[in-house]
Amino acid sequence: MSVTVRVPAKVNVQLAVGAARPDGFHDLANVFLAVGLYDEVTVTEADELRVTCAGPDAGQVPLDRTNLAARAAEVLAARYGIEPAVHLHIAKDIPVAGGMAGGSADGAGALLACEALWNTGATREELLGICAELGSDVPFSLTGGAALGTGRGEKLAPLEVGGTFHWVFAMAGRGLSTPAVFREFDRLAQGRDIPEPVASQQVLDALAKGDADALAAAVTNDLQPAALSLYPELVETLKAGRSAGALTALVSGSGPTTAFLVRDGAAAEKVAEALRASGTCRSVRMASGPVAGATVID
């Protein structure tokens, strides 16, 4: 028997970052939007826990127990006294180390798939708790839609969204490590007062209205200066998308994927074409959101 779960990527339409906490994490006001780029995780009964991955970036995905999909299976199995004897296969379409929660998506996907396979009876709350243990962005990969994440990003409040937002994403030539980007944020913040992160009312209103122009005027990412400091070439990608008519351009989460908000599908085609022609990125994808979180499809 096997179960397949489809899980979306995310873009952050606001990422407000506070000062480093004693535990090394940062308090966030993190407005997540799930977008239609997906990984699929298939779990099948096997002799022992094993992870495989296919897709253009598959070579960069760890197949050992550090993979969040493997950890999700182990944590759920340990709670319910089950042997995690499963084969987890990840069909990967979300960029690896890209700032779009690809690893988190696989964790949430594997958790939901294993739950469907084993029928432990774990409640949604319990699954969300396990997601939060696995990583700050993993709960959102399970819920999808749009949400405000506080704490280190794992405490979620769902948000109303009044329309569909169209995006173009430019995948960069190499990845960026999230801890490295937060460390660079700390370095750049030295000697400055970092305010408490708070959700932007403008961002929330723009989402609620489904108003792309208002959202474009309101998006912020406090990790962007750190990502650009570690990956200065991204400035050229941002410029290329802006000059092709994107309403706004920003780094997605900790990067290095860059995200371009556009008015509609036709504008998306135009911006995507210009980004491809610019030679400033590895590949280009179009996706819109919000979309549902982790879902059993088979």
Ligand code: C5P
């Ligand atoms: O929670 P997760 O394991 O995804 O976080 C990866 C790394 O990102 C952490 O080890 C930490 O360095 C950084 N991080 C942070 N503050 C957050 C979330 C992540 O400093 N709120």
